[in-house]
Amino acid sequence: MAPARFRCTACGNLTRFDVVTDRRTRSFHHYSVGGALTVEEEVVLSESVVAVSCRWCGHGQAVERLDLADADADADADADAPDADVPVAGSRPANG
Numbered sequence: 001m002a003p004a005r006f007r008c009t010a011c012g013n014l015t016r017f018d019v020v021t022d023r024r025t026r027s028f029h030h031y032s033v034g035g036a037l038t039v040e041e042e043v044v045l046s047e048s049v050v051a052v053s054c055r056w057c058g059h060g061q062a063v064e065r066l067d068l069a070d071a072d073a074d075a076d077a078d079a080d081a082p083d084a085d086v087p088v089a090g091s092r093p094a095n096g
């Protein structure tokens with residue numbers, strides 16, 4: 001999954017944000033005999049952005065999430081299109 005992109009409409013910032021995220025992960029905790037921990041194989045099970053603030057403005061009042069569909073439109077425009085007019089096999093007549 002592509003990471004979220006943000007934009008501060010107050011100052012135009014696209015690259016510097018303080019982001020608060022709730023993240024649930026599963027990982028392999030590998031201890032040495034002496035008790036030193038190395039965390040390995042971390043997998044993100046779920047993730048949600050709680051708050052975003054612009055690094056320059058110091059608040060998130062003007063920060064908006066960028067619509068990634070616009071950025072990726074050239075790559076896979078058809079991939080995410082809703083299947084509106086696809087005929088359904090085996091559909092029954094209206095007055096059955």
Ligand SMILES: [Zn+2]
Binds near residue numbers: 008009011055057
């Ligand atoms: Zn800003």
